[in-house]
Amino acid sequence: MENFIFQNPTKIIFGKDMERQVGAEAARYGKKVLLHYGGGSIKQSGLYDKVANSLKAAGVDYVELPGVKPNPRLSLVREGIRLCRDHGIALVLAVGGGSVIDSSKGIAMGALYEGDVWDFFTGKAEPQAALPVGTILTIPAAGSESSTGCVITNEEGWYKRPVNSELIYPRFSILNPELAFTLPKYQIACGASDILAHLMERYFTNTLHVELTDRLIEATMKTIIHNVSAIMENPSDYDAWSEVMWGGTVAHNNLLNTGRVGDWASHDIEHELSGIYDVAHGAGLSVVFPAWMKYLYRHDINRFAQFAARVWNVDYSVWSPEETALLGIKRLEDFYRSLGLPVTLAELGITDDRLDEMAGKCTNSDTTTVGNFVKLGKADVLSILKLARKQ
């Protein structure tokens, strides 16, 4: 186990009707909020009215910024930053899924920075301060409701880039599983894929002696796998949604990577897919992860065999751990398929013509590597993308 520092300050407010507490929570930070959301779904569902009423009842004024799209865009973040400055905003309130929350985090960092917010995503500058962010989560997936992460897409060149900073842990996040009942099944599946990916990125590590976090990650994976299948049968299953919603937060709140180094190559590779082709992040991950695994499982067959045995209930073969490992990868693919997710680039409609470009962008023209479990250069990424073309 490696030395580590862990502190996650997000206040989790979990359960039925908890969105009614948003006004009281927001009022702790000031009297003026930027209410940031996506499209009309929170109006149709009645959530918008509940939030507005709760804010008003607590004496909190708000400025609205709707329009967040999946793979949230830099231009809207810049607009939010202007609004924060013009209106003296005290808190950015995200009502939505990971895209809305990430967009809010970008705004929160940019509002207190004199330069251009994209500087944080290119590494030109590091955030030194941020407005507080609060969230009401409607889509269990990204884990951004209690994470240090923020991923924004720059439309000029379609660069999708992450920033990590402890400054953007949300101060509070309201999680009511009922808010997820109306999600389309494909989006449910993509969310589960994203959660599982956050767990697998942490799981595949070279750090030795990490039994506790191994087992905690496995526990969370098993819970997600079990309960998302129940949700696909009945999208109004509160109990199953509770497990997935809370599991999605635990998967990404940094507890499960204490003392270990995660991989994150699959996320980096997927960012090129969804940056260029605007595919759903979870669908990109279900294509990239099996290919990534097939490309490098021999790097640590024991870890892949443990994954297969403990998470997927594969009978561990002492005679051939490799067989065990490969069966685990197959079960993962079967699981993705059972949710209606793609496992090949072909299913995403991605042909061969830009694979080389994506591999290049991912590795800055082969000058950097992605991943920690195995460090991958451009040729490795290209090989993984080629493995992902078809089964």
Add this chain to the structure above:
Amino acid sequence: MENFIFQNPTKIIFGKDMERQVGAEAARYGKKVLLHYGGGSIKQSGLYDKVANSLKAAGVDYVELPGVKPNPRLSLVREGIRLCRDHGIALVLAVGGGSVIDSSKGIAMGALYEGDVWDFFTGKAEPQAALPVGTILTIPAAGSESSTGCVITNEEGWYKRPVNSELIYPRFSILNPELAFTLPKYQIACGASDILAHLMERYFTNTLHVELTDRLIEATMKTIIHNVSAIMENPSDYDAWSEVMWGGTVAHNNLLNTGRVGDWASHDIEHELSGIYDVAHGAGLSVVFPAWMKYLYRHDINRFAQFAARVWNVDYSVWSPEETALLGIKRLEDFYRSLGLPVTLAELGITDDRLDEMAGKCTNSDTTTVGNFVKLGKADVLSILKLARKQ
């Protein structure tokens, strides 16, 4: 799953040499610290000098209060409160195990309260403010380094009583597994018993649909069971201590009871044992828990069978879940024995003459109950104590 609010602000600073950061951390809260510890062990080990040097280097002055004993006493807490007031203390720094930390928490609450601190333990008053507490943990056991709990013993009548308050989450806790290398084996065993008890108190619940937390608790239990056995073989096993030290914190930092109601009867019953007989808390728990289980496992055989199968690797018998459940209890007893812990009152030297008194004190003369999984009156507690007399 029940609705819940969860926020644990403790900053965990984990790993080799991390005690050297104590000065910098303490300085965030002010320039005057109450340095609270037990006996001479931290002087012998050199830890005292490291802490003193780190504080001095950071420009932090300190007042010392040594003398904390196991089952920390009210009189010393009162002395600490006087010191805090006299010296304008900004932070109570606990260097030691759960007793030192609990004593520090008592001091921190009492220092900002006009009345007598024992009011918080009798329920006469609720804490409204507390000085910040920081810790350097030397004994993985109580979990107090990142918990809301504080247990103090009033020598006038030997009442051992708990308080829970979010105000006393330590602001920071420094966990260096190396600091535990010199613990005597009996104390290692008692610590493991305490950690396991925190997990079992949370595990045995009537709340339905708690798969994630069930699995996270099981993961932590398995890790503790595995690694404490390794430590008994080699008390300088850094890797095994890392798992147990971090596991001991995770066991009691309230993440694992999110959305579920724990039991805590065994802790309440044990408090009477250690209050009257001053036995080690972990040794009291290894006596009480199996008896508590035998008394009421029929209340929910499935939960006990799950415990047996998932934690203790008992083959689940679909023909007799009860047999599975009982085998789990037996494995727990065997585990305690393998660590050299008592499993009967006789082994603790406790005879029959005060069982009735303890059952009475525990239930306030049968006017209140203990436990949530099954609510136990005086007669129930007496039956459990009688079951604990011998095997």
